[in-house]
Structures are given as structure tokens and as C-alpha cells.
Amino acid sequence: xxxxxxxxxxxxxxxxxxxxxxxxxxxxxxxxxxxxxxxxxxxxxxxxxxxxxxxxxxxxxxxxxxxxxxxxxxxxxxxxxxxxxxxxxxxxxxxxxxxxxxxxxxxxxxxxxxxxxxxxxxxxxxxxxxxxxxxxxxxxxxxxxxxxxxxxxxxxxxxxxxxxxxxxxxxxxxxxxxxxxxxxxxxxxxxxxxxxxxxxxxxxxxxxxxxxxxxxxxxxxxxxxxxxxxxxxxxxxxxxxxxxxxxxxxxxxxxxxxxxxxxxxxxxxxxxxxxxxxxxxxxxxxxxxxxxxxxxxxxxxxxxxxxxxxxxxxxxxxxxxxxxxxxxxxxxxxxxxxxxxxxxxxxxxxxxxxxxxxxxxxxxxxxxxxxxxxxxxxxxxxxxxxxxxxxxxxxxxxxxxxxxxxxxxxxxxxxxxxxxxxxxxxxxxxxxxxxxxxxxxxxxxxxxxxxxxxxxxx
Numbered sequence: 001x002x003x004x005x006x007x008x009x010x011x012x013x014x015x016x017x018x019x020x021x022x023x024x025x026x027x028x029x030x031x032x033x034x035x036x037x038x039x040x041x042x043x044x045x046x047x048x049x050x051x052x053x054x055x056x057x058x059x060x061x062x063x064x065x066x067x068x069x070x071x072x073x074x075x076x077x078x079x080x081x082x083x084x085x086x087x088x089x090x091x092x093x094x095x096x097x098x099x100x101x102x103x104x105x106x107x108x109x110x111x112x113x114x115x116x117x118x119x120x121x122x123x124x125x126x127x128x129x130x131x132x133x134x135x136x137x138x139x140x141x142x143x144x145x146x147x148x149x150x151x152x153x154x155x156x157x158x159x160x161x162x163x164x165x166x167x168x169x170x171x172x173x174x175x176x177x178x179x180x181x182x183x184x185x186x187x188x189x190x191x192x193x194x195x196x197x198x199x200x201x202x203x204x205x206x207x208x209x210x211x212x213x214x215x216x217x218x219x220x221x222x223x224x225x226x227x228x229x230x231x232x233x234x235x236x237x238x239x240x241x242x243x244x245x246x247x248x249x250x251x252x253x254x255x256x257x258x259x260x261x262x263x264x265x266x267x268x269x270x271x272x273x274x275x276x277x278x279x280x281x282x283x284x285x286x287x288x289x290x291x292x293x294x295x296x297x298x299x300x301x302x303x304x305x306x307x308x309x310x311x312x313x314x315x316x317x318x319x320x321x322x323x324x325x326x327x328x329x330x331x332x333x334x335x336x337x338x339x340x341x342x343x344x345x346x347x348x349x350x351x352x353x354x355x356x357x358x359x360x361x362x363x364x365x366x367x368x369x370x371x372x373x374x375x376x377x378x379x380x381x382x383x384x385x386x387x388x389x390x391x392x393x394x395x396x397x398x399x400x401x402x403x404x405x406x407x408x409x410x411x412x413x414x415x416x417x418x419x420x421x422x423x424x425x426x427x428x429x430x431x432x433x434x435x436x437x438x439x440x441x442x443x444x445x446x447x448x449x450x451x452x453x454x455x456x457x458x
Contacts, residue, residue, distance in 0.1 A: 303348065
């Protein structure tokens with residue numbers, strides 16, 4: 001009998017899984033393996049919220065495999081060593097895995113390929129598993145990647161998208177391959193209280209509900225902070241509990257302006273992945289330097305602490321930061337607002353904000369998190385790198401009645417309408433009733449002037 005290994009990484013599902021399908025088509029039995037990679041932990045990506053959802057995904061994947069006659073093999077340690085060991089225990093000659101884009105993923109892939117070849121085994125890497133189109137499949141004439149989204153999206157939309165694959169009916173796994181227990185969620189006290197459940201089953205329920213009702217109003221409502229009208233599927237895409245390929249096909253079948261706007265967001269995700277694949281250093285260094293001399297020292301640290309705690313004195317910023325802490329997730333408009341506020345109004349290094357997001361976000365991956373932060377900071381792919389989002393203007397536009405603010409900043413729940421966005425403007429006697437909420441830590445005009453001077457635009 002022939003055996004292949006399927007290495008699961010950020011593709012923790014059974015539906016539309018090309019590496020699994022290829023292994024099943026080419027072998028009598030397969031060894032589904034997930035390795036808790038120590039290098040990922042050492043790099044600081046083992047945040048409690050994401051580990052909890054990872055555990056959900058692994059338990060669900062194991063359950064799905066067992067329903068089909070198989071099981072998930074879980075290992076911990078060096079990924080290359082553990083995959084080679086599992087292949088040796090099963091006498092498997094082929095290993096299948098999905099392509100990934102980070103510098104770490106590329107180095108890991110090459111190490112694994114070399115180690116397997118030294119043992120007479122082969123590695124097969126499959127594209128368009130974690131993205132709709134493979135990074136590098138859409139390129140301009142004079143470069144290896146697109147640096148601006150609009151022309152990328154135009155070309156992206158012209159490409160055909162492969163058909164999604166059905167989940168297998170049966171998965172035969174050989175005996176004799178050792179496994180650790182599937183991990184649990186960990187200490188509940190370390191998690192965000194509003195953390196959702198993860199795993200493919202829950203993800204597919206969310207996808208079905210979204211495509212049945214929510215997607216049709218997405219074009220008009222995706223920036224509506226109080227309406228919470230986004231898909232909330234980003235954690236499921238991050239862990240690969242949902243296939244972006246299947247999502248594009250199903251959204252296009254639903255049709256309409258909302259579906260088109262949603263597919264555009266999936267294309268943004270692909271855009272960031274192709275940027276990072278071409279420029280791995282952008283995970284930590286400016287994609288386009290503005291020669292910033294970011295603020296440091298005690299005052300900057302105090303401002304950053306207030307930002308993290310949701311105590312800046314700007315209610316819309318604080319509401320978004322408190323949502324992040326409670327749910328491990330934040331509305332996309334909120335992400336733009338708080339990132340602009342930290343990097344441009346407070347003039348603090350985008351890496352400080354990106355690191356804080358990765359400590360809490362359940363959907364925090366390197367491509368989307370780091371490159372979105374750079375976009376907001378003006379050091380990335382934004383074609384208007386010096387724009388500054390005014391939090392009160394944005395609040396009036398995207399939370400006009402203050403519902404979102406009152407939801408997350410209960411100290412101001414007694415304020416009606418738009419007054420909740422600028423409590424510092426209340427008459428002194430009325431402001432004293434809301435003394436539990438702080439005054440602004442910075443004047444917006446002063447922050448804007450500081451930013452313009454720093455960028456040489458005064």
C-alpha cells in the first residue's frame with residue numbers, strides 16, 4: 001500500500017483542500033499531520049486568543065477526520081523534524097502541503113524539501129489554498145508584484161478561479177504513527193471574554209448565514225460601526241477553516257453589489273499576500289520608508305498605554321480598542337481609525353500597534369496585520385501616505401447616533417446622540433457627571449501639526 005503525508009498549517013479544513021485531495025488521489029492511505037511549530041511560538045505568535053481558536057480548529061478537524069475513518073496526528077517541536085519522523089513511521093514517500101507567503105514559511109518549506117529529499121521523499125506544495133489566486137500569478141509587466149491595489153484588482157478580476165473541491169467521504173489513516181492529544185483552549189482567564197468558537201463546522205455556519213442574508217447589504221453597510229454588518233469571517237480565513245476560493249464562488253453566485261464589495265475585500269487579502277511574498281522584509285520594515293523618527297520616551301509610552309487601554313479621551317478610538325480586548329476582534333473601520341490615531345495623531349511607530357494587535361487578534365496574520373498597519377501609517381502601499389483620519393469626523397460619519405460608542409464605553413452611556421463623541425465639549429457641570437471618562441490625551445490640531453512637521457509637510 002502507498003501512503004502520503006498531508007501537512008496542515010493554515011488550512012484547517014476538509015472542504016476544498018487541494019493537498020488532501022492530491023494525497024488521497026495518489027495513495028491508498030494518508031497521514032494528516034499538524035505540527036505545533038516551536039519556531040512560531042518563539043517568534044511571539046503564540047497569543048492566547050489565537051491558540052484557543054487553533055485548538056477549536058484542530059479538535060474540529062480531528063472530529064471530521066474520525067467521521068471519515070481517519071484521525072489527526074498532532075506533534076510539537078521542529079516542524080521539519082516532526083514531519084520527516086511521521087513520514088518515516090508511515091513509510092510515506094510524498095508529503096503534500098499548502099503554499100504560504102511569509103519569510104519564515106519560505107525558509108521552512110525549503111528546509112523541509114531538502115530534508116525529505118535527503119531521505120528519498122518528495123514535497124508537493126499546492127497554490128491557491130490559503131488565497132484565491134497564488135501570489136505571483138498576477139504581476140505587472142515591469143515588476144514581480146503590484147504595489148497599488150486598484151490595478152491589481154483589475155487584473156485579479158480577469159483571472160479564472162479554480163473550482164472548489166468537495167470534502168472527502170473517506171480518509172484512511174495507517175496505524176503506527178504516534179500523536180499527542182489534540183490541545184484544549186487553555187486557561188479561560190487568559191482569553192478575551194467574547195471570543196467566538198472556532199473550527200470548520202462553526203465557520204461554515206457563519207458563512208452560510210452571511211451569504212443568506214448579510215452579504216446583500218454589505219456595499220452600503222460595511223463601514224457602519226454600530227450595525228456590525230461585516231462578515232466576521234476573517235478568523236475563519238486566517239486559520240483556513242474556510243476556503244477563500246469557495247467564498248469567492250459562493251459570493252459571486254449570490255450576486256449583487258454587496259457580493260461584489262465582499263469579493264473586493266477578499267482581493268485585498270490576496271493583494272497583501274502577494275506583496276509580502278515578494279517583499280518578506282515588509283513584515284518588520286517599512287515597505288516605503290518616510291524616514292520617520294517615531295516618538296519614544298515616557299510621554300510616548302504613556303500615550304501608547306492609554307491607547308491600548310481605551311483611555312485616550314476620544315470615544316470612538318476607545319470603543320474600538322475595548323472591542324478588541326473583549327472579543328479578540330475589531331471592526332475594520334475601527335482598525336483604520338485606531339491605527340491612524342496611534343501612528344499619525346500620537347506619532348508612535350506602527351510596529352508598536354501591530355504587535356499589540358497580534359497579542360489579541362484572532363485573525364492576526366503577518367500579511368494582513370503588518371501591511372494594513374503600514375497602509376495606515378503611510379509607510380506601505382497607500383497612495384495617500386500622509387492622510388490623517390480625524391476621529392471625531394469619522395465617528396460622526398460611521399457611528400452617527402453614538403450606538404457603537406455607548407456599547408463599548410459605558411461611562412458615556414447616559415449621553416444621547418452625537419454628544420457622546422465629544423464629551424470634553426459638555427458644559428462644566430454636565431461634564432462632571434462623566435468624570436470617570438478621561439479628557440483627550442492630545443489635541444487633534446496639535447497632533448496633526450506634529451505629524452506634518454515630522455513628515456516635512458508643514
